[in-house]
Amino acid sequence: MVPPGVWAIHFLASYLTIAIWCAKFADETGNASPVRIAIAGYTILALAIIVVVGTIGYRKHRKGGVPPHDKNTAGDHIRFTGQATFLLSLLSGVATIFTALVVVFIRSCD
Template sequence: MISNEPTPVRRNHILWLVVPPGVWAVHFLASYMTIAIWCAKFADDSADATPVRIAIAVYTVLALAIIVGIGFLSYRQHRNGGNAPHDEDTPEDHIRFTGQATFLLSLLSGVAAIFTSLVVVFVGSCD
């Protein structure tokens, strides 16, 4: 049986808005805690920070993969069925607006994760 009823609109998952900044926050904490623990417990002042650089590179790749994935999905959600502005009081526009906001937060979180990881590029030791 084929129904002529319109397809129901997906629920507006507003909680997706917090995922990209949350991923960046976890990346930030993991990066700086790794540096702090390494320098305090395992390295002297002149020790090379290569293990820390490798760990933070792994953290950054994982964080960026998650952020880019969510950004891609939210961009598709934003572009699905109309152009901006999404200012009508309809469920479809609510979903598209949430997609746009999540996409923009993904861009911001991706840049923040890159800037967080640049610290180990410029700092070579625990001095």
């Protein structure tokens, strides 16, 4: 599914960016402001993708029929997949926000 993959890429990009910045480019004060701005951009992009995919999943889930989607029909398969996509989008959105919160609390490389 797309949302957990987006979260994983966001996680890796965020932590690699801060690690490389602090190891190679930070000055004596350990200022991490440029990295914080980059991670904010990563977070906005990741959340936008997750919201779009979650919206598509929600629309597929709500398209006809009521839960549970447990019959062996093509429509129920699509609705179940939409529900799973929507729920994974919610979980991935929360995980992305928690990943981004690290730079809110840690302001320097020290």
